Amino acid sequence: MPKRVGLRDIAEALNVSITTVSRALNDKFDINPETKKVILEKAEELNYRPNAFAVSLRKNEYNTIGVILPTIDHYFFSTVLKGIMNKAHNSNYLVLIGESGHQTDKEQQIMDQFINHCVTGVIISTTVGSEVKDTLEPLRRRRIPFIQVDRPAGDKDDPYVRYDDEKGAFLATEHLIDRGFKKIALIKGPDICNISNARLSGYQLAMEKYNLPFDPRFVKSGNNIDFAENGYHLARQVLLAKNRPDAIFTITDELATGVYRAAKELNLRIPDDLGIVGYSNSKISTHLSPPLTTVEQPGEEMGEQAFDFLQQSIIGNASDLSKTFDARLIIRDSSLKSIQILNSIATNG
Amino acid sequence: MPKRVGLRDIAEALNVSITTVSRALNDKFDINPETKKVILEKAEELNYRPNAFAVSLRKNEYNTIGVILPTIDHYFFSTVLKGIMNKAHNSNYLVLIGESGHQTDKEQQIMDQFINHCVTGVIISTTVGSEVKDTLEPLRRRRIPFIQVDRPAGDKDDPYVRYDDEKGAFLATEHLIDRGFKKIALIKGPDICNISNARLSGYQLAMEKYNLPFDPRFVKSGNNIDFAENGYHLARQVLLAKNRPDAIFTITDELATGVYRAAKELNLRIPDDLGIVGYSNSKISTHLSPPLTTVEQPGEEMGEQAFDFLQQSIIGNASDLSKTFDARLIIRDSSLKSIQILNSIATNG
DNA sequence: AAAAAAACCGTAAACGATTACGAAAAGCAG
DNA sequence: CTGCTTTTCGTAATCGTTTACGGTTTTTTT
Incomplete structure (x- = not known):
């Protein structure tokens, strides 16, 4: 060499x-x-x-930000990363990235590495685990600015960029109700996942608002919400029960694709026999047949916003650096029961 | 602070x-x-x-690798990245990443940044552009080891990790022929894209081998091969012509999803009226209906292999550090013409 | 008890850059 | 030709570490 x-x-x-x-x-x-x-x-x-190392050391300016994500080969997170990198590159920041794989200890390991490398700031989407406090603590102690993305887990005043998950779920459920569905099931994630819980909550709010009964048997929880197979099995469970739902809202598009398969197997037409709404507007959603109604989740924008906030925080701007992106529903065919059926319900009801 | x-x-x-x-x-x-x-x-x-900066400076050991990818929110590349990061984390390497966005100048900018940051090695998937020589030149001059992924563009003896694209396309086409399809169209990318060309070549080889005529009108080129919309339009072009193909091979799964839509619109049943084979085994492929036959492209493995090679190269192992992953076809329903039809063809032919 | 060895710790020079400070040289006014 | 400013450049300290080397002190050996 x-x-x-x-x-x-x-x-x-x-x-x-x-x-x-x-x-x-x-x-x-x-x-x-x-x-x-x-x-x-x-x-x-x-x-x-x-030699950037020498320059940084001498000038005491390490223009580096760290990004920690639970997983990287996931459409939403990869778009978030894309948004961050776009902005970071323009501002001449170097981007270190780490993948926690949903493991809190690895998350902390990465954080350690980042701190050794004198990151000027961190953007993190924390693990669902509980010891998140310990993950953020090293940053707080050193006054290293950080922005949480998608999964605020720290104190209420820690800056974050998130999405109005509750409202998104509310809109999704309300839309189904609007289109004439009455028995709406929910396929969600584990109870410790606060994102899943927020969406559950939105679902419940909508059901309440329209005086529809909340039936616990219509709520199914899976472990891995990014795994279509899970959606398939949970959908079967709920569709094979004697009182089957006429619509299913899943908290991810991946789960929804599983529901499609179950519906096809059981010869249920979508949306006439079974309405479906997903969540995230991932690429798959447009390619399902019929296309999936889903809740938008603008990853790239969120990433860009996160970087902007981080930069504000770095230069010492103390103003409010949190933002909740407003929810928006993208309506496609999977929830649009055909007019005839809608009418017959209307006349019969 | x-x-x-x-x-x-x-x-x-x-x-x-x-x-x-x-x-x-x-x-x-x-x-x-x-x-x-x-x-x-x-x-x-x-x-x-x-302070890692001080340590690195003093010890003259900068355990950092740089990764440059054309785009990051693309399933294949994000899995490659995942593979790289898995291995890198275990070997205590820091990972810098840059997204070239298919722009050669940005690619070079990133490379510059990496060199300033004393990367010990680089893994790069080069842009389709032409001035690739200039991109790799700074590395060569400094004897910084690098491994190319998926798109070898340098000299023949530069190490790379790639996939046998030609064979993949050959297998895909051969499989279609095997299943009784005779008029097979190809939807590909721009002529400057060597990946696209390799797959074209595989397609041609198979057609030749089985004495099927190569009809230029059956070969359609799109600009963005990751854009389903393109597949849709090109499929319409070829399907609405008077002599329409009975099968379409697309060089990406995304293009294939567009073909699905076109087929549905034209009331062509898949696979009985139209066989379809895609490429990459992306998540979408399993969720299409019917599931898409496609060519495997093991991104994560390729990423891990690339890192292993890079590490070998760093420690000075001069052995052959290139690998072409063997092609494998994943057969699903989109290419399996039903037995009855297959038989009727057999008896009539 | 003297000599040799071992254990422990500090001084100072690196790594590759930036920067405060001062010195030499050159220009200029009178 | 003297004294002052300006231009141009070098010396040395610094950033936070590591490490070669040497100096004490203590322990072991004979």
């Missing part, structure tokens, strides 16, 4: 001091234009690049 | 030298266990973390 060329190499080659070389390369004023020209040429010739 | 606590702070608090503190923290031998204990306690109390 050839040694990196440094200021010293340029200096020695030209018989000037390191200081002078530094001055030339950094556009300082007190330098002879003549000398500067020669130095710049030499630097170009030797392909000199400043 | 509170100053970071450094060795000096611990040293001053205990009235020992910085050297001694360093020794204690780094498990050196020549230190009194008693002193060591006190120092460790103090370090813990002050929440000391070594």
